[in-house]
Amino acid sequence: MNKKHNKGCAAVFLLSLAGMAFGASQSMAETAQVAVAANFTDAAKEIAQAFQQETGHEAVLSFGATGQFYTQITQDAPFDVLLAADNERPQRAVKEGYGVPGSVFSYAIGQLVLYSAQEQLDLGVDYLQSGDFDTLALANPETAPYGAAALETLVALGLEQQLADKFIQGQNIGQTFQFVQTGNAEVGFVALGQVAQSPTGSQWLVPAQYYQPIEQDAVLLTKAKDNPAALAWMDFLRSDTAVAIIKQYGYAIADK
Numbered sequence: 001m002n003k004k005h006n007k008g009c010a011a012v013f014l015l016s017l018a019g020m021a022f023g024a025s026q027s028m029a030e031t032a033q034v035a036v037a038a039n040f041t042d043a044a045k046e047i048a049q050a051f052q053q054e055t056g057h058e059a060v061l062s063f064g065a066t067g068q069f070y071t072q073i074t075q076d077a078p079f080d081v082l083l084a085a086d087n088e089r090p091q092r093a094v095k096e097g098y099g100v101p102g103s104v105f106s107y108a109i110g111q112l113v114l115y116s117a118q119e120q121l122d123l124g125v126d127y128l129q130s131g132d133f134d135t136l137a138l139a140n141p142e143t144a145p146y147g148a149a150a151l152e153t154l155v156a157l158g159l160e161q162q163l164a165d166k167f168i169q170g171q172n173i174g175q176t177f178q179f180v181q182t183g184n185a186e187v188g189f190v191a192l193g194q195v196a197q198s199p200t201g202s203q204w205l206v207p208a209q210y211y212q213p214i215e216q217d218a219v220l221l222t223k224a225k226d227n228p229a230a231l232a233w234m235d236f237l238r239s240d241t242a243v244a245i246i247k248q249y250g251y252a253i254a255d256k
Helices: 003-028 038-055 066-074 088-095 125-130 145-156 160-166 173-181 228-236 240-248
Strands: 031-037 058-064 081-083 105-110 112-116 136-139 167-170 187-191 202-205 214-220
Touching (some): 038 058, 038 173, 038 240, 081 088, 105 240, 145 187, 160 167, 167 173, 173 187
Parallel strands (some): 136 187
Antiparallel strands (some): 081 214
């Protein structure tokens, strides 16, 4: 057998090994079902892409209101991880046996923004006090932490009753943002993470003194305690790659 033929055989053999290795790595890849608070939609999508590239695992994301997700979790919904918009539900999940003890941590600290799709509006306390608008969107305060923060802000400013007849309530912060973005509401309280990447519209970053801190916690759910993808996702959220994305979308990171 000549040398050229030997090299050809070796190349074919190496390609075969590479294919076997790739197949093996793919077969070891797992999937994590992740319930994500609606305010974190854009950031979570980008993190999920980086997660798959770096680990080979897949995070299948569902978006909605934290309160609604928690109800579904108590009814045996097929989630492995909850990325909440608050710190209350993940802690409750552990206490009530749905979450893994010791798995809870703050992956982001959210900020509230008064937002309008209209350009060059001077949004702020004076704007709210003027009442010179027909509709004000906010998420359901009972199920959406950003909605609760919006209501706290209005109460702190003494404007809850004055503006109540202008409210348009979204089921979650995602729907609330859609109301404002599409013009169905002139102005609304949304998450900074939803508009941090948007150069259009008008924004007012609501001072943190007006509402309780929005600490957004993650929890590994009990049914996923042995799921490699879910465990890897929880670790990846604290990686430099994920933290950089989280900050890029207007969230702060809790001190470790």
